[in-house]
Amino acid sequence: MGNTENINLSDARFQGLLERFLRVRSAGDKASDADRHLDEDSFAAFVEGNMTMREATPVIKHLADCGFCRHKTAELVKLDLAFAETEIPASIPQTAPARAADVIEGILSRLFGSGDAAVMAHEEKPSDEPPAADEEKEKK
Amino acid sequence: MNDVLQQAFDLVTSELFERCRENAPNFGVTIERFRASLERTVRKYLIDASDEPTAEADLREFIETIQADDLFLALACADGNERAWWEFDHNNRSYMERVARHLAKTEADAEEVVDWVYGELYGTRVVDGERVSKFATYSGRGSMRGWLRTVIWHSLVDMHRASHDEVSLDEMTENVGEGAAHANFAAAPAGGEDLMIEGITRDRYRKATVTSLSNAFASLEAHERLLLMYYHVDNLKLREISRLVENEASPLRGWFQRRSQSREKDPNARIHESTVMRWLEKSYARVLQLFRDELKGVHGLSDAEIETCMGLATQDLAGGDIYRNLTENA
Numbered sequence: 001m002g003n004t005e006n007i008n009l010s011d012a013r014f015q016g017l018l019e020r021f022l023r024v025r026s027a028g029d030k031a032s033d034a035d036r037h038l039d040e041d042s043f044a045a046f047v048e049g050n051m052t053m054r055e056a057t058p059v060i061k062h063l064a065d066c067g068f069c070r071h072k073t074a075e076l077v078k079l080d081l082a083f084a085e086t087e088i089p090a091s092i093p094q095t096a097p098a099r100a101a102d103v104i105e106g107i108l109s110r111l112f113g114s115g116d117a118a119v120m121a122h123e124e125k126p127s128d129e130p131p132a133a134d135e136e137k138e139k140k
Numbered sequence: 141m142n143d144v145l146q147q148a149f150d151l152v153t154s155e156l157f158e159r160c161r162e163n164a165p166n167f168g169v170t171i172e173r174f175r176a177s178l179e180r181t182v183r184k185y186l187i188d189a190s191d192e193p194t195a196e197a198d199l200r201e202f203i204e205t206i207q208a209d210d211l212f213l214a215l216a217c218a219d220g221n222e223r224a225w226w227e228f229d230h231n232n233r234s235y236m237e238r239v240a241r242h243l244a245k246t247e248a249d250a251e252e253v254v255d256w257v258y259g260e261l262y263g264t265r266v267v268d269g270e271r272v273s274k275f276a277t278y279s280g281r282g283s284m285r286g287w288l289r290t291v292i293w294h295s296l297v298d299m300h301r302a303s304h305d306e307v308s309l310d311e312m313t314e315n316v317g318e319g320a321a322h323a324n325f326a327a328a329p330a331g332g333e334d335l336m337i338e339g340i341t342r343d344r345y346r347k348a349t350v351t352s353l354s355n356a357f358a359s360l361e362a363h364e365r366l367l368l369m370y371y372h373v374d375n376l377k378l379r380e381i382s383r384l385v386e387n388e389a390s391p392l393r394g395w396f397q398r399r400s401q402s403r404e405k406d407p408n409a410r411i412h413e414s415t416v417m418r419w420l421e422k423s424y425a426r427v428l429q430l431f432r433d434e435l436k437g438v439h440g441l442s443d444a445e446i447e448t449c450m451g452l453a454t455q456d457l458a459g460g461d462i463y464r465n466l467t468e469n470a
Contacts, residue, residue: 019372026373040290044282049390064365074374081383
């Protein structure tokens with residue numbers, strides 16, 4: 001048996017049978033109908049346990065039958081747990097942070113090899129400082 | 141949405157909007173924009189998710205689960221709000237980088253996927269003059285970070301797919317993250333071809349065992365099947381399963397607690413590994429009972445013969461022979 005962690009039941013033999021059965025059964029799962037897989041939004045909500053029962057009923061049914069989506073949720077749970085143990089703080093800028101548009105433009109340049117002004121739908125006025133939330137709040 | 145539901149929706153979303161705007165006054169999200177997003181989500185995941193009519197209580201419960209501040213941020217980022225982008229970058233970049241490094245095989249892959257996701261989040265496609273931002277697909281049903289993890293994971297699978305034309309979707313998912321360590325998790329058992337079925341009686345027992353096991357498993361409720369699959373096929377540890385049901389609103393937890401008499405004592409108690417183990421034990425007990433019932437009722441086997449079936453199946457475990465023709469039988 002693969003996963004025998006902490007299980008101490010009288011009929012371990014049956015568990016072995018069942019596990020073998022489930023593994024072979026899942027080997028026959030096909031992931032061809034990608035349109036019917038869960039979307040990213042649903043994956044995130046399910047893994048975080050953030051769904052109402054009504055909403056979750058079809059999701060649980062789908063996961064019980066779809067090896068692709070189930071495996072993905074399993075991986076996301078492992079990831080969630082791995083990162084829950086080490087809280088990732090927000091980055092602390094050493095200097096004044098770059099403007100968001102500059103950050104994005106830099107990334108797009110790396111992706112496409114140019115400044116890609118065409119895809120920068122939002123023309124931002126040059127500024128050395130990030131928008132100051134407090135100042136704007138005070139103005140109101 | 142009928143009038144009553146629409147009124148409730150308008151009221152709840154107004155309150156939610158005011159709270160979000162107070163928290164982030166510079167994001168420039170309008171109430172119309174906010175409502176339109178929530179209405180799409182309500183229709184898709186609440187109203188259309190069930191044939192049952194949606195009650196006002198369902199609506200309120202659903203909207204309470206929405207991560208409204210994260211949604212507010214996502215909408216502002218999708219609209220290109222400068223302040224929102226700065227805040228998103230400041231709060232999430234290092235997290236995204238760590239997730240990518242954890243999942244990717246190389247540092248270069250990790251950097252590439254973060255850049256790629258940033259590009260998608262900003263929107264590299266323009267449709268009808270509008271930039272299409274990945275943020276527009278975030279509905280707030282999970283946290284922003286949970287969603288980002290999923291997006292990064294998916295992007296890595298896509299990257300892997302793009303560089304391996306002949307690889308199936310299943311194989312791809314197994315090459316990202318810990319799945320890589322279980323790449324053979326679903327492989328059919330090797331060997332056993334040379335094992336002969338000795339005699340018609342043994343053959344009958346074997347077929348009865350496979351059919352009964354298949355039917356017994358299929359008779360379980362979806363949440364029980366899911367739990368068993370997570371544990372036995374996807375190799376989730378008890379601790380990882382308990383993480384999945386940690387949230388009191390977890391649907392999987394809700395299903396198991398519905399069936400549990402101890403639920404009334406303290407439905408909000410923390411779910412420990414021992415609780416998950418008890419759920420597994422109950423699921424084993426159910427499938428075993430269904431299995432025995434079918435062997436007795438449908439195949440007419442006695443207790444002694446059922447023991448023979450179990451013995452044969454156990455012997456076959458080494459070679460996997462009993463399941464060789466499972467797909468035809470099941």
